[in-house]
Amino acid sequence: MSAAQPQTRPTPPAAPAHGSALTRPRRKERQPALSRAQIVAAAVRLLDAEGIEELSMRKLGTGMGAAATSLYRHVAGKDELIQLVLDEVYGELEVPGAASAAEWRDAVSRGGHDLRAMVLRHPWVASVIGRVGPARLGPNLTRVSDRMLALFRTGGFPADEAELAMRAVISYVVGATTGEAAHLSLLARGGQSEQEWLEGMRPAARRSLAEHSASEGRDPKKLREENFDYGLQRVLDGLETRLSRG
Structure with missing residues (x-):
C-alpha cells in the first residue's frame, strides 16, 4: 500500500491592495472642464435673473459647480468679466x-x-x-x-x-x-x-x-x-x- 498523500488546503484569495470598498478612499470627482465662453454665458444668465448687484466670481462659480479659483484661469476678475458679458450681448x-x-x-x-x-x-x-x-x-x-x-x-x-x-x-x-x-x-x-x-x-x-x-x-x-x-x-x-x- 502506498503512503497517503498529504491533503492541501485551498489558498485563500489575496486581499485587495486597498482594503474593502467601504474602507478604500474615494477618488476625488473631477470638476467639469470650463471655457471662457461657458463662463460668459453663465454670467449673462445670472445677470439677467438677479442683476449686477448679485454678480461675483464666487457666486458664479457655485452656480456652475466649480470653485471660483477655476474661473480665474479664464477670466482675470469681475471687471474683465463685465467687459466680456457686455460684448457678448x-x-x-x-x-x-x-x-x-x-x-x-x-x-x-x-x-x-x-x-x-x-x-x-x-x-x-x-x-x-x-x-x-x-x-x-x-x-x-x-x-x-x-x-x-x-x-x-x-x-x-x-x-x-x-x-x-x-x-x-x-x-x-x-x-x-x-x-x-x-x-x-x-x-x-x-x-x-x-x-x-x-x-x-x-x-x-x-x-x-x-x-x-x-x-x-x-x-x-x-x-x-x-x-x-x-x-x-x-x-x-x-x-x-x-x-x-x-
Whole structure:
C-alpha cells in the first residue's frame, strides 16, 4: 500500500491592495472642464435673473459647480468679466446698412430700436455700459460701433462730427431705456404684468395718467414703444437740421 498523500488546503484569495470598498478612499470627482465662453454665458444668465448687484466670481462659480479659483484661469476678475458679458450681448445686435445718404436716418432709427430691445432683454446693461472704455472694446462692440459710425458718415456727417452724432443717439437710447428697464424689472420681481399694475393704481392716479398721455385703454407695451420712438425721432430731427446747415 502506498503512503497517503498529504491533503492541501485551498489558498485563500489575496486581499485587495486597498482594503474593502467601504474602507478604500474615494477618488476625488473631477470638476467639469470650463471655457471662457461657458463662463460668459453663465454670467449673462445670472445677470439677467438677479442683476449686477448679485454678480461675483464666487457666486458664479457655485452656480456652475466649480470653485471660483477655476474661473480665474479664464477670466482675470469681475471687471474683465463685465467687459466680456457686455460684448457678448452686443453680439445680438445687427446694425442695418445704408446705401445712400437718403437711407441713413431710417437705418439709425432701426438700429436704435434694436439697441433698446437688447437693453430691455438685459436690464443690467445700462448700469455697466459706461465701464468699458474705447481701448477695451471687444469684437462685437467694435463691429457695432464701426457700422453705426459708417451710417453717420454715409449720411454726410464730417469725420470730426460723425462719432459725436452717434454718441448723441446712443445716449438717448440708453438713457430712455434705463428707466423703462428698471420699471419692468420692478414689476417682474413683484410678479405683476404692466396691465395689472395699471389696473391696481388708484382711480385718481389712473385718470391723471390717462389725461397726460392719452393712455387709457392702450396696450402699455405699445405705448412705451411709441414714447421711445417719439424721442428718438426728435433727436434725429436735430441731427438732420445740423446736416442741412452744412
